[in-house]
Amino acid sequence: xxxxxxxxxxxxxxxxxxxxxxxxxxxxxxxxxxxxxxxxxxxxxxxxxxxxxxxxxxxxxxxxxxxxxxxxxxxxxxxxxxxxxxxxxxxxxxxxxxxxxxxxxxxxxxxxxx
Amino acid sequence: xxxxxxxxxxxxxxxxxxxxxxxxxxxxxxxxxxxxxxxxxxxxxxxxxxxxxxxxxxxxxxxxxxxxxxxxxxxxxxxxxxxxxxxxxxxxxxxxxxxxxxxxxxxxxxxxxxx
Numbered sequence: 001x002x003x004x005x006x007x008x009x010x011x012x013x014x015x016x017x018x019x020x021x022x023x024x025x026x027x028x029x030x031x032x033x034x035x036x037x038x039x040x041x042x043x044x045x046x047x048x049x050x051x052x053x054x055x056x057x058x059x060x061x062x063x064x065x066x067x068x069x070x071x072x073x074x075x076x077x078x079x080x081x082x083x084x085x086x087x088x089x090x091x092x093x094x095x096x097x098x099x100x101x102x103x104x105x106x107x108x109x110x111x112x113x114x
Numbered sequence: 115x116x117x118x119x120x121x122x123x124x125x126x127x128x129x130x131x132x133x134x135x136x137x138x139x140x141x142x143x144x145x146x147x148x149x150x151x152x153x154x155x156x157x158x159x160x161x162x163x164x165x166x167x168x169x170x171x172x173x174x175x176x177x178x179x180x181x182x183x184x185x186x187x188x189x190x191x192x193x194x195x196x197x198x199x200x201x202x203x204x205x206x207x208x209x210x211x212x213x214x215x216x217x218x219x220x221x222x223x224x225x226x227x228x229x
Binding site: 004040041042043044045090092097098099100101102103104105106107108 | 145146148155156157158159160163201203207208214215216217219222224
């Protein structure tokens with residue numbers, strides 16, 4: 001069984017469009033994250049939710065809006081996509097509070113904005 | 115400023131050889147240090163996590179060391195295999211008041227194991 005799953009795996013879209021990426025974890029973890037990995041392979045945290053509550057927002061443009069309908073899901077909606085949004089987006093989860101335990105990552109969503 | 119620096123940036127070794135990757139950090143206050151392995155096209159996978167009091171931790175052919183005094187960690191890979199080809203990322207967790215923690219990610223070392 002996949003522990004942390006993301007859909008879609010690939011997303012190709014035009015500039016200006018709005019798109020969503022979904023994430024689900026079946027590990028019973030309390031905390032979920034979204035990371036962006038750019039072409040330089042640097043993983044940068046975007047958001048963290050603990051029990052559906054936003055606890056980390058790392059100066060991400062407000063075109064990015066996370067939504068956590070329950071603690072097993074954390075979706076990412078992106079408005080007015082820009083070329084610079086092209087990257088691989090990883091969802092992750094961890095038991096307990098952020099930073100206390102190891103994180104489990106999803107397979108990633110490769111977003112290409114044309 | 116909290117920083118995690120890894121070296122070398124990239125490394126090529128022959129199958130069966132050992133190698134050591136380095137991680138230096140200036141994160142404070144320190145909570146724990148992790149090493150992740152990221153295969154191409156996949157998400158990172160945790161190898162080890164060490165707290166302040168742990169000097170060494172092994173996971174199969176991977177052995178991580180931590181020197182909290184000098185703020186250095188290393189990841190030693192023994193008898194490398196082709197499947198070890200990946201990026202290895204060092205992550206340090208800083209703990210602040212109120213049980214708040216922040217993760218500081220290194221840029222990773224890209225390891226290629228050749229036959």
